[in-house]
Amino acid sequence: MDSILIQILNGLDKGAAYALIALGLTLVFGTLGIVNFAHGAIFMLGAFCAVTFRKLLTLSVKVKDESVTMFAAYKDEPYLKIWFGDTGEAIIDYAVPLSILIAIPFMVLVGYAMERGLIRHFYKRAHADQILVTFGLAIVVQELIKASFGANPIPQAAPDIVAGSANVGLWFGLGESLVYPWWRLIYLCFSGVMIFAVFSFLQFTTYGMVVRAGMRDRETVGLLGINIQRRFTIVFAIAAVVAGTAGVMYTPILPPDYHMGMDFLVLSFVVVVVGGMGSLGGAVTAGFLLGIVQSFASMNEVKSIIPGIDQIIIYLVAVVILLTLPRGLMGRAGVMDD
Amino acid sequence: MKQRFLNDTNLLLVFSAAILLMPIWLSPLGAAYPDLLQKFAIYGIFAIGFNILFGLTGYLSFGHAAFLGVGSYAAVWSFKLFTMNVVPAVFFGVIFAGLLAFLIGYISLRRSGIYFSILTLAFAQMSYNLAYSVLTPITNGETGLQLTINDPRWIDSMYITVEEGLPSTNLFGLKMSGYPGFYFCAILLIVCFFISLRIFRSPFGLMLRGIKSNQNRMNYTGLNTKPYMLSAFVISGMFAGLAGSLLAVTDPLAGAERMQWTASGEVVLMTILGGVGTLIGPMLGAGLIKYFENIFSSFNKNLLHEVFSFLPDGVEDVVVQVVSLFVGGGWHLTLGLLFMIVVIFLPGGIVEGFQKFGGVFGYGKNKNSDSSPQNQAAE
Numbered sequence: 001m002d003s004i005l006i007q008i009l010n011g012l013d014k015g016a017a018y019a020l021i022a023l024g025l026t027l028v029f030g031t032l033g034i035v036n037f038a039h040g041a042i043f044m045l046g047a048f049c050a051v052t053f054r055k056l057l058t059l060s061v062k063v064k065d066e067s068v069t070m071f072a073a074y075k076d077e078p079y080l081k082i083w084f085g086d087t088g089e090a091i092i093d094y095a096v097p098l099s100i101l102i103a104i105p106f107m108v109l110v111g112y113a114m115e116r117g118l119i120r121h122f123y124k125r126a127h128a129d130q131i132l133v134t135f136g137l138a139i140v141v142q143e144l145i146k147a148s149f150g151a152n153p154i155p156q157a158a159p160d161i162v163a164g165s166a167n168v169g170l171w172f173g174l175g176e177s178l179v180y181p182w183w184r185l186i187y188l189c190f191s192g193v194m195i196f197a198v199f200s201f202l203q204f205t206t207y208g209m210v211v212r213a214g215m216r217d218r219e220t221v222g223l224l225g226i227n228i229q230r231r232f233t234i235v236f237a238i239a240a241v242v243a244g245t246a247g248v249m250y251t252p253i254l255p256p257d258y259h260m261g262m263d264f265l266v267l268s269f270v271v272v273v274v275g276g277m278g279s280l281g282g283a284v285t286a287g288f289l290l291g292i293v294q295s296f297a298s299m300n301e302v303k304s305i306i307p308g309i310d311q312i313i314i315y316l317v318a319v320v321i322l323l324t325l326p327r328g329l330m331g332r333a334g335v336m337d338d
Numbered sequence: 339m340k341q342r343f344l345n346d347t348n349l350l351l352v353f354s355a356a357i358l359l360m361p362i363w364l365s366p367l368g369a370a371y372p373d374l375l376q377k378f379a380i381y382g383i384f385a386i387g388f389n390i391l392f393g394l395t396g397y398l399s400f401g402h403a404a405f406l407g408v409g410s411y412a413a414v415w416s417f418k419l420f421t422m423n424v425v426p427a428v429f430f431g432v433i434f435a436g437l438l439a440f441l442i443g444y445i446s447l448r449r450s451g452i453y454f455s456i457l458t459l460a461f462a463q464m465s466y467n468l469a470y471s472v473l474t475p476i477t478n479g480e481t482g483l484q485l486t487i488n489d490p491r492w493i494d495s496m497y498i499t500v501e502e503g504l505p506s507t508n509l510f511g512l513k514m515s516g517y518p519g520f521y522f523c524a525i526l527l528i529v530c531f532f533i534s535l536r537i538f539r540s541p542f543g544l545m546l547r548g549i550k551s552n553q554n555r556m557n558y559t560g561l562n563t564k565p566y567m568l569s570a571f572v573i574s575g576m577f578a579g580l581a582g583s584l585l586a587v588t589d590p591l592a593g594a595e596r597m598q599w600t601a602s603g604e605v606v607l608m609t610i611l612g613g614v615g616t617l618i619g620p621m622l623g624a625g626l627i628k629y630f631e632n633i634f635s636s637f638n639k640n641l642l643h644e645v646f647s648f649l650p651d652g653v654e655d656v657v658v659q660v661v662s663l664f665v666g667g668g669w670h671l672t673l674g675l676l677f678m679i680v681v682i683f684l685p686g687g688i689v690e691g692f693q694k695f696g697g698v699f700g701y702g703k704n705k706n707s708d709s710s711p712q713n714q715a716a717e
Contacts, residue, residue, distance in 0.1 A: 035452065121682065127452060128398050132610055133681040135603065139674030147663050147671070266459065266599060273456045308472030315460035315467075322453055323445065 002169070002178045007295045009168070013184050013253075015291020016191035020246035021268040022275065022283040023198060024239030030215045030278040031232040034119055035127050037134040040265025041141040042240050045110060046103050046247025047256035048145055051154050053099035057092050094159045096252055103248045104241055111240030115233045138261065146258040153255035158183040183252050190249050194242055195284055201238070202280070211235055215278070270318045276331025286329055290314050346535055353618070354528045361517065369629055372516045373588075377628045379523035380584045383530045385608040385620030387577020390534055391570050392606070393615035394546035400455045400602050401442065401462030405435040405575040407469065407597030409582025411476070414483045414592045421493040422505045424514055424522070424587045428580060435579020436572050438465075443571035447564060450553065462602055469594040482593030507587050519588045526584065530577060531621070537573070538617060546570050578605075607673070611680050613687030622688050627673065634672055637665035 021043055028036050060076035080088030091098065118137060122130045157163070162182035169178025202208035214221045214228040221228045247256070254260065271290055275282030296302060298310035321328060356363075360378065364370040369378075388402055409431035416427040446457040469477040477483055485504055494505070507514040514522060537543045545566050548556050556563050586592055595601070604627070612623025642658045642665070649657060664672045684691050 118678075118682075125685070128396075129681055129685060131398075131455075132606070133678055136674045136678035136681060139670055140678065143668055143671035143674060144663075147668055262600075266463065270456060270460060273453065277452070308468055311467035311471045312464040315464045318460050319445070319457060322457055323448060326449075 002174070003299065005168075005174070005178055006180065007299055008292060009180050009184070009188075011292030011295035012288060013188055013291070014295060015288035016188055017246060017250055017264065017287075018268055018271045018291055019284045019287025020191055020194060021243050021264055022271040022287050023195065023280060024243045025268055025272045026275065026278060026280055026283040027198070027239045027242075028236055029272070030280070031211065031235045032115075032119065032123065034122060035130045035134070036119070037131050037265065037269075038114070038138040038141065039134075039239070039243055040261030040263075040268065041138040042107070042110065042114075042261070043243045043247040043250075043264055044145065044256065044258065044261030045141065046107060046244030047251050047260065048149060048247075049103040049106055049244065050096050050099040050156055050248045050251045051149065051256060053102055054092070054095040054156065057095050096156055096158060096248065100245050100248050103244050107241040107244035108237045110244070111237035112233065114240070115236040119236065138265070142258050142261065149258065151258060153257040155255040156251040158186075158252035162186060187249050187253060191246070194245065198238070198242060199280070207231070267314060270314060274318050274321050274328050276328030279328070279330040279332060282328055282330030289329075290317060293317055346539065349617070350528075350532060350535060353531055353621075357524050357528055358521070360524070361520070367629075368633065372520050374628065374632050375520045376523050376584075376588045377632075378625045379520065379527040380581050380588070381605075381608065381624035381628055382527050382621040383523075383584065384578055384581035384605050385612065385624040386527075386530050386534050387574040387581070388605045389574075389609050389614065389616075389620040390537060390577065391574035392609060393620075394538070394543060394550060395567060395570055396550040397447075397450065397567070397571075398455045398606070399446075399458040399571075399574075400599060400606070401446075401458030401460075402574070402578050402605055403597045403599065403601035404442070404462040404465040405439055405578035406582040406585070406601060407465065407592070407594065408438050409435045409579030410586045410592035410596055411469075411483060411582075412579070413583035413586035414485070414590055415476075417485055417491075417507065417586070417590055418483075418489040419492065421491060422507050423493075424507050424509050427507070427587060428526075428583045431583025431586070432576045432579045435582065436576040439572045439575025439579075440568070443568050443575070447567050447571060459599060459602070462597060463599060466594055466597040466599070469597060477592070477594060479594070482591050484591045507590055514587050523584050523588070526580065527621075530580070531617075535617060542566065542569070607677055609687075611677065611687055613689030616687070616689040619687050619689040626688070630669060630672065630676075634665045634669035637662075639666075 021039060024042070025036060025039050028034055028039070057080055058078045060078045061082070062074045063077040063082075064074055078088065078092060080091055082088070084091070114137075118133065122133060164182060165179040166182045166185055167176060167178070168180045168185070169175045200208075202212055210221065210226055210228070211231050214226075214231065218228055250256075267290075268287075271286045272283050274290065275284070275286030294310065294314050297313035303310055325331075357379070360375055361370045364375070369375070384402070384406060388399070392398055412430040412434040413424075413427035416430045420426055442458065442461045446454055446461065449457060470479055487504065491505075509518070509522060512518050545556075545561075545563075549563050549567060553563055582592075582596065585596070605624075608623035608627050609620045610623070611626060612621065613619025639658060639662055642661055643654065646654045646657050646661075662668070664675075680687060686693075
């Protein structure tokens with residue numbers, strides 16, 4: 001029983017990452033009609049925002065430790081600690097959550113620049129061209145990150161206070177054996193909040209309403225005198241923010257390296273297609289669904305029955321869904337129909 | 339009308355001459371060593387095969403690496419079990435890749451457009467993941483499949499006395515390394531080019547182009563397009579299998595990373611870079627990418643300092659810093675940039691570039707005018 005619950009949590013966790021990237025992907029596809037293969041790179045850029053922020057915070061100076069007389073007398077002292085004492089140390093401790101603050105403006109900037117600089121010229125081109133050019137962009141971004149941060153994963157610690165595991169079992173009266181890392185729970189809640197925020201933005205604000213109208217019929221909205229292009233650009237920036245902050249929050253779970261974006265992108269693409277191109281709800285549902293399915297398939301009990309199933313289950317599910325449901329789980333009619 | 343100089347026969351002759359003389363005319367470019375030449379020929383075959391599917395039908399497969407990998411595995415197993423002769427290895431590579439292509443194609447071709455791409459990607463990733471995990475007895479997992487002294491080699495052991503050490507691949511006694519290996523690949527490449535030429539000019543090829551421009555209309559005329567698509571898919575899978583087995587012929591080991599989706603992406607890059615739907619484009623693209631990969635990645639800082647030594651010291655350091663981003667380990671950056679530039683400014687690839695260039699000087703009509711960028715995808 002416990003192991004099943006753990007697997008569900010694991011699945012939700014993994015699914016949350018897929019869902020957040022897939023949400024951005026399908027948002028961009030629904031509004032601009034662009035198949036963006038560089039979205040994984042945005043996720044990765046977000047993660048490296050956290051890395052950079054921590055590096056900035058821990059800029060150090062060598063300080064002589066008077067109490068030590070032997071070799072290690074010099075040690076690195078971050079400026080922050082020297083200037084602010086304990087407060088400074090606390091800020092460093094909270095580097096990951098705090099880096100969201102710089103990640104958001106940075107991601108808006110990246111999204112805006114990408115849309116205006118490159119994507120804009122590809123609205124009318126074939127999907128194959130869009131895939132290829134964004135794929136090229138993803139390679140470029142990836143290589144730039146590799147050149148400046150190196151090829152190895154850079155581990156990022158979560159704040160100390162949430163470093164351990166939460167006793168999830170006790171909360172629900174299920175016994176003490178059900179424990180789960182705090183940070184993963186926080187990540188899960190964060191994803192929930194992000195998804196909720198995006199949906200309420202689209203559903204409950206006038207701005208979002210116009211965007212939704214534009215997704216349905218861009219021309220008519222344009223004829224009403226609304227600059228729908230501008231709004232779509234902003235939607236692109238929002239998608240970048242969603243992916244970027246997801247990347248920031250994911251760093252304590254998976255140490256970021258330069259190809260993490262690509263690794264997630266392929267799966268997220270499968271998620272988007274399974275959910276139905278252009279359907280936001282579909283992307284989120286499919287993300288969580290595939291995450292849970294994958295974590296169940298990686299249980300030892302399942303693996304002993306069907307060896308290797310954990311490796312292929314996502315693709316297997318995707319194949320079955322694509323062959324039985326032509327538009328994916330929740331695809332709308334008229335979007336990318338064959 | 340005046341007969342064009344480059345009719346099909348001449349094109350084939352020029353192509354063959356260019357390929358066979360590569361060791362000569364590539365030596366000023368520093369590319370005339372057998373390893374690289376073999377790669378040119380092998381990836382040329384891969385790209386030409388991919389182009390038969392993508393160029394003619396517009397179906398963008400993201401799973402062709404699976405066939406490359408299966409070709410390699412089949413070839414290495416043929417070396418291990420039967421004989422070090424390359425003919426059976428190539429034969430098995432092509433056959434097994436063809437079978438897998440039939441299987442995957444039969445299912446994937448039920449959909450088109452991006453769904454087809456995702457389906458092929460899914461199958462290729464499944465093969466890759468399985469090769470890494472459960473199929474380890476067949477694929478030897480992460481280590482990769484290699485020859486060992488103790489392999490049975492049933493046919494060889496009947497006729498040939500056992501020598502010391504690992505035997506090398508051969509064509510009836512001719513060792514398949516260095517230049518003989520290159521010429522073996524080159525001749526197969528020319529054969530493949532000829533097949534591709536015949537397909538492009540045949541009614542079958544015309545049918546495939548019809549599917550590309552409007553599949554619905556083809557269906558409305560009462561034609562079942564499925565068998566045509568499937569044959570194109572299988573043919574292109576067999577080309578990939580041939581390329582895979584040749585990789586094993588020139589260097590008898592096979593690893594799962596050949597099946598990863600990045601490898602599929604690479605062949606797409608080659609085809610696009612050269613020119614989709616053109617005869618010669620994929621070969622050009624494959625050659626160019628492999629050339630850059632080998633040449634650029636071999637540059638290092640010392641070499642750069644030599645190259646830029648004519649600059650003043652301060653400037654030199656800066657220039658070397660900047661340039662070193664693009665070469666050596668960072669050559670992928672160059673690849674990505676090159677790729678973006680081609681897609682943005684030259685959607686028809688290098689071949690289109692040549693044609694535009696030729697157009698400036700008033701040379702005739704576009705030869706492959708079907709490579710217009712607008713209708714590349716099958717939607």
